[in-house]
Amino acid sequence: MESPRKTTGTVLRFERSSIYDGDGLRTVLFLKGCPLRCLWCSTPESQKFEPERGITHEKCTLCGRCVKACPNGALSIEGGRVKTDREKCAGCFHCVPVCPNSAITPYGTLMTAEEAVREIAKDELFFFHSGGGLTVSGGEPLSQPEFLKEVLAGCRSRGIECAIESSFCAPWEKIEPILPYISLLHTDIKHIDPEKHRKLTGIDNAQILDNIKRADESACSFGIVIRTPLIPGINDEDEDLIKLAEYVRGLKKLRFMEFLAYHRLGTETYKRLEKEYVLDEIQPPDAQFMREKALLFKKAAGVTVKVNNVLIE
Ligand code: SF4
Ligand code: SF4
Known part of the structure; x- marks a missing residue:
């Protein structure tokens, strides 16, 4: 018999029919709360764990x-x-x-895992026809590990394929129980240098890099996509991208490495939350810049790269 799934979580929102967060059409469940404070965060309304108003x-x-x-x-x-x-x-x-x-x-509402699964299951027909499923994002989904696990388990028991998007900034004890439920892990390496990572996000990257290696070694069967947001003048130095390539090259579960162009879509939300947006002077890079950086990385890593939404095998 299916367990009751009564654990309550703080949900930011559901977004439907995404084509950027895994295979097929995805329903993306955004959870609230994140331990990082990335300077470029495009969802500042997801950072705080509690519901808040803009x-x-x-x-x-x-x-x-x-x-x-x-x-x-x-x-x-x-x-x-x-x-x-x-x-x-x-x-x-x-x-x-x-x-x-x-x-x-x-911004934010409390709901049980059962309620969340019911909401996600409304899209089952689209998942069936597109090969899609659920992607849990944030915030940091691993900040609500019990809720996350119950939602994933509830979806899997209905045959819904599951993925997560996580910074992997969490103790391994919270990550390991989640892995049997997912077929795809999206995770970020925002900077390969620990000190620069700390300056940009508030926390160094040691735990994140260790967790990615451990997930890669895990007996569970899932693919890994590593994402790096490229912010001009902040984390785009060639030398650092080559070091990142050295780290990524050995990952056995890697599907591809993706470079995401810095954008400013969250800046209105900063105003609503009355928070300062400290990267106000930085403009998004163009497609040519993104491609050049991705090709430099690809040459060093020898892995499939995705950039400007195109896979380069
Ligand atoms: S400001 Fe609004 S959300 Fe906050 S406590 Fe008052 S009524 Fe509630
Ligand atoms: S219009 Fe302004 S003062 Fe009136 S309820 Fe809305 S936010 Fe409050």
Whole structure:
């Protein structure tokens, strides 16, 4: 008999019909909470573990309804703006439905693994016809290991193929129980140099690199895709890419190495969360730049590379 799957998790959102997060059409389940603080993070609303609210000040007419609705006294109107005391905000979202201008965006909701599986299973027909399945992303999905495991197990018991996208910044004890449920692991190496990695993300890469090697040695059967976001002037030095190639070259489960172009799609969310975006001066690289870096890497690593959404065998 199937277990009840009552563990509760904090879900950021579901995105449907993705073609970039594994085979076929993917339903991507984004979980909240991440131990890293990558300077270029494009989903800052996924970083905090608890539900939180964003506000679009341009839509706000200062009607004061949200201030009155907040049971925790977290809101006030000061200097012609709604001010959120994020220490007091409990993420209850009582302020969301009262806003006449839809100026408040809720980020995060609590749900059981069973509810999440039910939501994912709505797309079973698309998975069947496209060879797709579930991809759990974040945030860092391994930050909610019990919930993650129950969702994966629930999906697998229905015949839904599963993948995860993880920074692999987690103790091995949290990773190992997950591996039997996945057919594909997407993981990132954001910089091969431990000190530069720490400066860019807040944590050095020793645990991540060790976990990737251990996953590669595991008896479980799954493929690995390593991804590196290329941020011009930040982590694109040829010397570092060659060192990265030396690390990646020996991985037996590697399907391919993917380079992702830096983009600025999350910058509006930083404004809603009233957070500073520190890479504001950096512009996305063009396709030629990406291809040149990927080819340099490929020459050193001798592995299949994906860049600009094209595989180079
Ligand atoms: S989410 Fe809840 S606690 Fe936070 S500001 Fe809105 S009403 Fe107040
Ligand atoms: S309810 Fe909406 S429009 Fe009114 S003050 Fe709050 S955010 Fe602004």
